[in-house]
Amino acid sequence: xxxxxxxxxxxxxxxxxxxxxxxxxxxxxxxxxxxxxxxxxxxxxxxxxxxxxxxxxxxxxxxxxxxxxxxxxxxxxxxxxxxxxxxxxxxxxxxxxxxxxxxxxxxxxxxxxxxxxxxxxxxxxxxxxxxxxxxxxxxxxxxxxxxxxxxxxxxxxxxxxxxxxxxxxxxxxxxxxxxxxxxxxxxxxxxxxxxxxxxxxxxxxxxxxxxxxxxxxxxxxxxxxxxxxxxxxxxxxxxxxxxxxxxxxxxxxxxxxxxxxxxxxxxxxxxxxxxxxxxxxxxxxxxxxxxxxxxxxxxxxxxxxxxxxxxxxxxxxxxxxxxxxxxxxxxxxxxxxxxxxxxxxxxxxxxxxxxxxxxxxxxxxxxxxxxxxxxxxxxxxxxx
Numbered sequence: 001x002x003x004x005x006x007x008x009x010x011x012x013x014x015x016x017x018x019x020x021x022x023x024x025x026x027x028x029x030x031x032x033x034x035x036x037x038x039x040x041x042x043x044x045x046x047x048x049x050x051x052x053x054x055x056x057x058x059x060x061x062x063x064x065x066x067x068x069x070x071x072x073x074x075x076x077x078x079x080x081x082x083x084x085x086x087x088x089x090x091x092x093x094x095x096x097x098x099x100x101x102x103x104x105x106x107x108x109x110x111x112x113x114x115x116x117x118x119x120x121x122x123x124x125x126x127x128x129x130x131x132x133x134x135x136x137x138x139x140x141x142x143x144x145x146x147x148x149x150x151x152x153x154x155x156x157x158x159x160x161x162x163x164x165x166x167x168x169x170x171x172x173x174x175x176x177x178x179x180x181x182x183x184x185x186x187x188x189x190x191x192x193x194x195x196x197x198x199x200x201x202x203x204x205x206x207x208x209x210x211x212x213x214x215x216x217x218x219x220x221x222x223x224x225x226x227x228x229x230x231x232x233x234x235x236x237x238x239x240x241x242x243x244x245x246x247x248x249x250x251x252x253x254x255x256x257x258x259x260x261x262x263x264x265x266x267x268x269x270x271x272x273x274x275x276x277x278x279x280x281x282x283x284x285x286x287x288x289x290x291x292x293x294x295x296x297x298x299x300x301x302x303x304x305x306x307x308x309x310x311x312x313x314x315x316x317x318x319x320x321x322x323x324x325x326x327x328x329x330x331x332x333x334x335x336x337x338x339x340x341x342x343x344x345x346x347x348x349x350x351x352x353x354x355x356x357x358x359x360x361x362x363x364x365x366x367x368x369x370x371x372x373x374x375x376x377x378x379x380x381x382x383x384x
Contacts (some may be wrong), residue, residue, distance in 0.1 A: 115155035163236035
């Protein structure tokens with residue numbers, strides 16, 4: 001049950017990061033994560049859960065004799081990845097967090113690439129058909145699929161924050177983004193197909209803040225946060241002198257990048273003026289042949305977390321799944337009740353308030369408040 005306690009800690013850290021960011025006081029959390037070298041630990045945990053979803057979870061869903069009393073313990077593991085990537089999205093805005101990842105930044109870049117590839121490969125409408133009635137394994141698979149989409153969008157934000165620091169990234173990280181994974185072309189795919197928007201019954205729908213919503217006609221050309229993340233990442237990767245020196249502007253890459261010109265409308269540039277520089281760069285690229293990157297002899301670092309876990313457990317996935325069914329995912333009724341109580345405490349309003357950096361204030365006079373409205377449970381007062 002040690003893993004469950006660790007997950008609770010990650011959840012509390014995630015909630016604290018969100019609360020701190022909302023008040024602009026996340027500096028203390030970022031300092032602690034850097035001081036105690038916890039960013040590589042979080043990245044390692046993130047990739048471990050990703051591998052569990054690919055290797056163990058499908059086996060669990062296929063086991064005919066696995067009929068758990070509750071699917072909640074499995075959902076907790078699926079949710080663990082979402083909690084970690086959300087925490088990383090909140091803190092990776094800071095340069096020191098990115099630098100403290102050290103060699104594991106390569107593993108995180110690979111993770112983001114895998115998620116963006118999933119995004120680019122989604123169906124045109126961005127949503128899938130769901131059966132009318134779902135049995136537990138199908139229900140879990142549907143939840144995992146929905147969660148995967150949201151996790152991929154978080155990974156896009158994390159990648160954009162990494163590209164903000166191209167000047168201070170290790171040389172291997174830059175090579176991996178530009179040449180190993182060719183992220184500029186992958187980002188062009190996302191601009192083209194925009195998996196977070198779709199048309200349904202003649203109406204434009206966009207995915208924002210965790211839900212699909214219909215966009216009013218007057219807002220259809222409005223740039224969303226996700227659109228902005230893609231364009232900012234492209235600006236970072238294409239306009240940096242170091243990136244331009246290392247990137248292979250061959251015929252294919254050049255033709256892909258020039259597709260962006262069709263999307264750089266006056267309306268879009270008005271919303272993100274930095275894109276004027278992108279327009280100039282693409283106009284110059286269209287009429288010139290950039291010099292080939294120098295072929296220096298480079299000893300390149302490679303990510304190790306993903307490969308290490310796969311090699312360590314090769315051929316053992318089914319045995320691990322059966323062991324987890326017996327020891328982890330078949331809790332007794334008492335164990336379920338105990339875990340439910342722990343989760344209720346984790347997500348209680350009192351716990352969230354304890355994590356909040358500021359004490360609640362009275363709605364009327366603004367002084368520190370100790371009494372909360374018993375009806376709405378949102379407003380605070382210093383007296384009755």
